[in-house]
Each structure stands twice: as structure tokens, then as C-alpha cells.
Amino acid sequence: MSPIVYNEGMMVSAATLTGAAGEHHVMSQLLRRGLIAALAPAGVPNCDIVVTDDIGDRLCAVQVKTRNNLGSDGGWHMRKKHEGLDSPSLFYCFVDFGDDEEAAPVTWVVPAPVVARALSECHQAWLAQPGKKGQQRNDNDMRRLLPAYDHLGVDEYRAGWLSPYLEAWGALQQPRGPG
Template identity: 65%
Template sequence: MVAASTVLGAAGEHYVMCQLLRRGLIAALAPVGVPNCDIVVTDDIGDRLCAVQVKTRVEKGSDGGWHMGKKHESIVSDRLFYAFLDFGKTLTDPPSCFLIPSALVADVLQRSYAVWLSTPGKKGQQRKDTDMRRFLPDFDKTGVHIGCGPNWLAPYKEAWNSLVSVSAADK
């Protein structure tokens, strides 16, 4: 049997591809094993090219965030975007997608993890360094104050045009 997280991830990738195709971009799944992108995007004549890494979740847990790794702190490219997709609690909930440049994701992950690591745990203990990171819609809720509180993701919600215009300056 296929793991639920694998199926959820595939659903997220196909949802993002659908949204890109609807906007006239050519989108295709990257080959299996490509480490830093799930979808390759171009226009109909191959002028605009970017990559998208999709992070998908359903409404579980209290922080509303997405799992990330330490490696995401250093993956930065002008043409790499993350699509943070939330499918909600039920199959009838409308999905929400946030399209964010990789440089911003790397910066937020670095800063939030440094603050988290430097603050004591629930019992006052020193936190242990780990490779796991969380990308959150509201870091303030968890006590990690880095200027990314409630609604900080609002400008990126359904920002599909950021991918459409990524290389408009090249023309």
C-alpha cells in the first residue's frame, strides 16, 4: 500500500501543475530523483523557465505549517519557488496555495530556527539541534518572533503571477 503522505504529495504537485497550465504556462513533473524541484515551468516558446518545489499539507496539528529540512536553508535561486499548499480539513475545503521565492523561504527558515534553538524548551531545557524545520503561517503563535506573524503570507496567497512574470525582464 502507498503511504498517505506520498499520495498527498502527488496530489499537491498535480494541483499546482493544473493551476500553472490553466494560466498558459507549460508545466511538467521533474524526473524522479531531482533533489530541489518537483515541477519545471516554461512558456510556450521556452523563454520563461523556473522551478517549483511543492510542499503539501492537510489541516492537522496546531501550527498550520509545513515540514522542511535543514537543506532548505541554503537552496536559493532567482528561478526557484516554493508552492506551500494547504488542502484544508475536508475534501470540500478549497485549497490555499502560497507561492514564495526560495530566497525568502531560506531566510525565514534560518532566522526562525536560530530563534527556536536559542530559546529554552517547555521544561526549560536547552533544545537539541536537528535537521527538521517548520515553515509556518504564523511564527508568533509558537513564540518565534521574527517579523512573520499573522497574515505575513497574505501577499503570497495564490500569487501565480509571480511565476508568470519571473523572467518578463529577460524579454
């Protein structure tokens, strides 16, 4: 894929196209499972897709994070704000398109409280470790959701911690209790 697509004088980045492809992949998976799913209006800060059932009994929001097989850690870019997004009706769909356009996408469907806790605990563990030159690390707004935090020594988030969420589309189909 070329890094930039030209359309009537406007440039669209490859990252924008990858993100849109991830959202449409998730929409397809939800619709195939009989859920009503619609893209949220542009500019909605914490939701890409709104989901309900055919009679409106269930409603949840989905934020999609998409990656190609770039970088060495296999993770997704997140921000400090995601540590505070812990609504039980918010889910993340972490889509990995791999490194081959012919490969089938892989998706982890993770409840927001799980993501918030993992980001917070693992970022704190990262801050507590010295940097490459032995210096104290500087805090910042960037976070990474990784499939393995073995390098940080946080037992709960070692390799395989995301496995229960792999293609866990059923989590979005569970009845929601009264809020």
C-alpha cells in the same frame, strides 16, 4: 481517506497520495495560466515541477509542499537544506487541502530566498529559546514553515506574513532577467 491504499500487493501511503495531489493541483494552476509545466523526473532533489513559457523565455523550478489540516501549527515539514536553497528561479508552492475533501485547496507561492531566510531566522530564534523544561534546545535537521511564528517573537514572521504570497501565481509568470 484511508491511510493506506493497496494496489497489486504494494502499499501507497496517504502522505504519498496527498503529495501527488498537491503536485497535480499546482500543475493544473500553471497550465490554466498558459505556462508550460511538467513534473520533474523522480528523484530530482529540489524540484517537483519545471516551468517555462511557450517560447522558452522563462524557466523556473517549483517545489511543492502539501498538507491536510493535521497538527496544530498549520505548517509544512522542511529540512535544514531548505535554508540554503535560495535561487531566484526556485519557488515553493505550499498547498493546504484543509480538513475536508470538499474544500478548495489554498496555495501560497513563495520565492525560495524568502523561504530560506524565514526558516533560518526562525530556527535560530527557536534554538535561542529554552525548551519546555528550561533546557537548551538541541539543533536538528527538521524545520517547519509556519503561517505565524508569533510564539518566537520574530516580528517579520508574525501572523499574516505569508499573505502576500496567497495564490500569487503571477510570480511564476514574471519575466526572468538574464542569469
